[in-house]
Amino acid sequence: MERLRIVFMGTPEFAVGILDTIYQHNYDIVGVITAADKPAGRGQQLKYSAVKEYALEKGLRLLQPTNLKDETFLEELRSLNANLNVVVAFRMLPEAVWRMPKFGTFNLHASLLPQYRGAAPINWAIINGESETGVTTFFIDDKIDTGAMILKASTPIGDNETAGELHDRLMDLGKDTVIKTLTLIENGNAETTIQADDADIKTAYKLNRENCKIDWTKPGAEIHNLVRGLSPYPAAWCFFNDNGQEWNVKIYETEFIEGANKTEVGTITADKKEINIAVKDGTIKIKSLQLPGKKRITAKELLNGMTFSEAAKAL
Incomplete structure (x- = not known):
């Protein structure tokens, strides 16, 4: 049995949980590769990735290439x-990188492949109203998330679970799955399954401003799923318009109440405690939101200092 000498590649907090588990299991981590520092915030100061901060804390060898094909x-x-x-949670690797090690390169993906290949699998599983998701380890090939699968682990998705909550649970599930995968590879017992590729496969598209905007003409359940699938980041958004004054609002938490509704879609009604928005098959109750330049607050907190007229609409 040959001892594993691992190079770890990743960038966000999700990757840190996995890297820490590998470290705590005393595997030989000979290097960590993460994204280059990027300017962030109003001061545009360079910000370290979560993986870089962890690697520096543990004294691990760190590389931050801007070009993965560069010969140096x-x-x-x-x-x-x-x-x-x-x-x-890293970027696509060139063949020169993923073919380099003797035992190859495997990836942990936060979905049950082949479903939700792509950049945002946690978000899209919730947005699409799935009742189950999971994690998959697979050997990388020349396409995105298509390689031969090693292990899968599944978990149910709660009816009101947010992307942030599911992220943390999948990170924990991923820790166990990665250690099991390492053990199989180390012992020479890693058997793989080729991914199916058919018309029913759903894609985890990259999130952008357009696909995060709420369409109030959609069914209430779809709107609720969009909000929780984007909470807390990047957050679903819309415009609130009241007598010509318009705000770009992020919405983090909702409740869908199904029922007959004769009120015009998008109409906002509010009392001192609740903000309700009419949809075609019921009402969306806004539980927490954020106005431009403000912090996230509850609907009740907003209504302590703000009122809506009868003309108020969500657009």
Whole structure:
């Protein structure tokens, strides 16, 4: 049995949970690769990725290439003498990188492949109203999230669970799945399954301003799923318009109350405690939201200092 020498590749907090588990299991992490520092915030100061902060804290060898095909980077990667790459929430790798180690390169993806290949699998599983999701480890090939699968682990999705809540649960599920995958590879017992590829496969498209906007003409359940699938980040949004004054509003938490509704779609009604928006098959109750330049607050907190007229609409 050959001891694994691992290069870990990842960027966000989700990847940190997996990297820490590998570290705590005393695997030999010979290098960590993460995104280059990026300017952020009003001051545009350079911000470290979550993985970089962890690697620095633990004293791990750190690489931050801007070009994964650059020969200087590839030489440095070879010099680490890794026999396995582990990838979690990173970018697409060139063949020169994923073929380099003796045991190849495997990725942890936050869906039950082949469903939800792509950039935002946690979000889209909730947005599409799925009742189950999970994680999959697979060997990387020359396409995105299409490689031979090693292990899967599934979990139900709660009716009102948010993307943030599911993210944390899948990270925990992923920790166990990655360690099991490492054990299989180390013992030479990693059997794989080729992914099916048919017309029923759903894609986890990259999130953008357009696909995060609420369409109030949609059924209430779809609106509720969009909100929780984008909460807390990047957050579903819409406009509130009241007598010509318009706000760009982020909405984080809703409740859908199904029922007959004769009120015009998008009409906002509010008392001192609740904000309700009419949809074609019921009412969406707004529970927490954020106005431009303000912090996230509850509907009740907003209504302590604000009132809506009878002409108020969500657009």
